[in-house]
Amino acid sequence: MALRFGIIGCGSIGGFLGRLLTREDPELAGRARLTAVAGRDRARTRELAAELGCDPLGVPELLASADVDAVLLCTPSGTHAEFGAAVLRAGKHLLVEKPIDVSPAAADRLISVARQEGGTLGVISQRxxxxxxxxxxxxxxxxxxxxxxxxxxxxxxxxxxxxxxxxxxxxxxxxxxxxxxxxxxxxxxxxxxxxxxxxxxxxxxxxxxxxxxxxxxxxxxxxxxxxxxxxxxxxxxxxxxxxxxxxxxxxxxxxxxxxxxxxxxxxxxxxxxxxxxxxxxxxxxxxxxxxxxxxxxDETRDRIGLLYQPHRDQLLDFLDAVREGRPPLADADAGRQAVxxxxxVYTSAATGGPVRVSTGTQHEEDTR
Missing domain, CATH: 3.30.360.10 (Dihydrodipicolinate Reductase; domain 2)
Structure with missing residues (x-):
C-alpha cells in the first residue's frame, strides 16, 4: 500500500517535491502518493494543488486528514520544529527540508517529540x-x-x-x-x-x-x-x-x-x-x-533546475525506514549535527575564539 503524503509549504521546494511525487517514476509507483498540499498563501496552495492533482487544504485540515500518512515539511527554516512537532503529534511521519531548524535547541525539541510519538523523522540531505x-x-x-x-x-x-x-x-x-x-x-x-x-x-x-x-x-x-x-x-x-x-x-x-x-x-x-x-x-x-x-x-531535472534522482533516492530510503521501523539514512541526529x-561557526565569528560543537547530550544537560 502506498504511503500517502501531504506537503506543507507551497514555495519552490514544495512544488519540486510535489512534482517528484506525481511524475511517472517506476521506483516510486505504488509506494508513495501525494494526496494534499497546504500553505500560507491560499491562492498559491490552490494553484499548486490543481497542478499536482491533489487537495488544497489548510494546515489543521491536512494534519487531521485520514488520507495523509506522512508530511514533507517545506516551510521557512525557523518554523520547522514548531510545524514538525504538530505533524508528529498528529500521528504522521515527517521528512523535513534542510535544515532541521535553525538551532540545536529547536532540533532537540523536535527530536524529543519524535521519540515520544514514535514517528519516523528524517531531514532532506539529498547530497x-x-x-x-x-x-x-x-x-x-x-x-x-x-x-x-x-x-x-x-x-x-x-x-x-x-x-x-x-x-x-x-x-x-x-x-x-x-x-x-x-x-x-x-x-x-x-x-x-x-x-x-x-x-x-x-x-x-x-x-x-x-x-x-x-x-x-x-x-x-x-x-x-x-x-x-x-x-x-x-x-x-x-x-x-x-x-x-x-x-x-x-x-x-x-x-x-x-x-x-x-x-x-x-x-x-x-x-x-x-x-x-x-x-x-x-x-x-x-x-x-x-x-x-x-x-x-538520472540527469532528469525539474523546471527549477534540481535533479530528481537524489531526492527520489532519499524518498525511497524514507519509505523503507517507515516500513522497517528504522531511522532514515539522513536522520534527525545528523540534521542536528549539521546545524x-x-x-x-556563528558563535566563533561573534566571539573571536574557537568554539566546541555541542552534542545532543551536552545540549540537553545545558538546557535543563
Missing amino acids: RFDPAARLARTAIEAGELGRITSVVIELPWWREPSYYTSGTWRGTRFLDGGGALMNQGVHAVDLAQWLAGPVVEVAAHTALLAHGDIEVEDVATASLRFANGALGVLLATTAAYPGRTARISVHGDRGSVVIDNDELEYFHAAHEGERAPAYGAFGSANQAAEHAPSQKR AVVTA
Whole structure:
C-alpha cells in the first residue's frame, strides 16, 4: 500500500517535491502518493494543488486528514520544529527540508517529540544520495584512503539581491537562521561529516559584503577539527559572482577523493605496495574514470533546475525506514549535527575564539 503524503509549504521546494511525487517514476509507483498540499498563501496552495492533482487544504485540515500518512515539511527554516512537532503529534511521519531548524535547541525539541510519538523523522540531505558521495563513503568506510587527514569544503555561490527579496523570511536571523552557511552551506557540512565524521571544534569569521539589505552573512569561513583528528577548512558564500560549483575534498594518508558539482572529479586509493613520488603526484594517477560505470545517474531535472534522482533516492530510503521501523539514512541526529556546526561557526565569528560543537547530550544537560 502506498504511503500517502501531504506537503506543507507551497514555495519552490514544495512544488519540486510535489512534482517528484506525481511524475511517472517506476521506483516510486505504488509506494508513495501525494494526496494534499497546504500553505500560507491560499491562492498559491490552490494553484499548486490543481497542478499536482491533489487537495488544497489548510494546515489543521491536512494534519487531521485520514488520507495523509506522512508530511514533507517545506516551510521557512525557523518554523520547522514548531510545524514538525504538530505533524508528529498528529500521528504522521515527517521528512523535513534542510535544515532541521535553525538551532540545536529547536532540533532537540523536535527530536524529543519524535521519540515520544514514535514517528519516523528524517531531514532532506539529498547530497548523500549522489552516486559519487556513495562511492566516496564506501571507500572511506573500507579504509581505502587510510587515515583521514584533511577536508576542504568550498561553496562559492552567487545569489542576486532578488533572491533575498523573493520571500520575507529569507536573509533573516529568526526564520532563515543565518545566510550562506545555514541556508546553502548546510548541505555541504552534512555531506562532509557523513564522509569524514563529526566536527568537534571550529574557529570562524563571517561577513556581509555583497548583500547589504539582509541581516545575515553572505561569506563564512572556518577552520574545522574533526573527532578523528583530521583538520578542515570551510568557505560558504553567496557573494562569489557569477557563482561556481560546490566542491568537497577528503584526503587521507593512502588516498584522496574530490567531489565537484556532485560528481567524482578525482579519486585515488593506493594499491598494495604502492608508493607515490617523494614529493607527491600533483593530481596525477586519477582513478575516477575507473569508477565511471558506478557513477551513472538520472540527469532528469525539474523546471527549477534540481535533479530528481537524489531526492527520489532519499524518498525511497524514507519509505523503507517507515516500513522497517528504522531511522532514515539522513536522520534527525545528523540534521542536528549539521546545524550544531553551523551555529558554532556563528558563535566563533561573534566571539573571536574557537568554539566546541555541542552534542545532543551536552545540549540537553545545558538546557535543563
